[in-house]
Amino acid sequence: MNKTSRISAIILASAVSACATIRVPLCPAIAEKSYPSEQVGEVVNRYMAERAASKNVAISPLSSFAAEISGSIFAIEWFDRNYPWMMCAFESRHMLLDRQTFMSCMHHASEWMRVVKSDQPEHLMNRETKYEENCVN
Numbered sequence: 612m613n614k615t616s617r618i619s620a621i622i623l624a625s626a627v628s629a630c631a632t633i634r635v636p637l638c639p640a641i642a643e644k645s646y647p648s649e650q651v652g653e654v655v656n657r658y659m660a661e662r663a664a665s666k667n668v669a670i671s672p673l674s675s676f677a678a679e680i681s682g683s684i685f686a687i688e689w690f691d692r693n694y695p696w697m698m699c700a701f702e703s704r705h706m707l708l709d710r711q712t713f714m715s716c717m718h719h720a721s722e723w724m725r726v727v728k729s730d731q732p733e734h735l736m737n738r739e740t741k742y743e744e745n746c747v748n
Contacts, residue, residue: 631687632679635694636723636735638746639675641716644701654678659697666690676735676746677727695720716745 637654645657654675663670668682668690680690690697699716703709719741726735726742735742 629684630681631684632681633687633691634673634677634679634727634732635690636698636720636727636742636746637672637674637676637678638698638716640746640748641699641701641712643748647702649702656697656700658700659694662690662693662697676742677732691724694724712745715741719745 638656639654642653642656642659643650646653650657654672655670655678660670662668663680663682666682666686666689668680668686670678670680672678680687682690695717698720699713701709701712722740723735723742723746726732726740734740
């Protein structure tokens with residue numbers, strides 16, 4: 612292996628092993644209903660927890676409404692792109708208005724993520740975000 616190849620391999624290994632952390636919203640009202648038998652008090656969605664385990668990502672709840680997700684840069688980028696799908700997923704037999712719940716959650720999820728990552732995360736509970744009506748029991 613020549614010197615250039617060795618340096619490229621080291622840079623690639625560093626990038627793969629580099630860690631990243633992002634802050635994300637949690638949706639406890641939907642998270643409880645994501646488990647086969649409804650889990651009262653659960654704040655981390657089952658689908659999110661399963662993907663985190665398969666991608667070696669740690670989910671650390673900061674409160675009932677937000678968490679930090681840590682892992683490799685590539686895993687965190689994947690989570691950031693696919694996060695609304697996991698946060699808004701639930702077992703449909705637990706939801707009476709499942710179509711409306713899913714559509715509303717997916718419609719607002721990107722905004723909730725933007726607010727939680729901002730320097731004013733308290734705005735998550737503002738009426739216009741629709742977070743409280745979708746995610747708070």
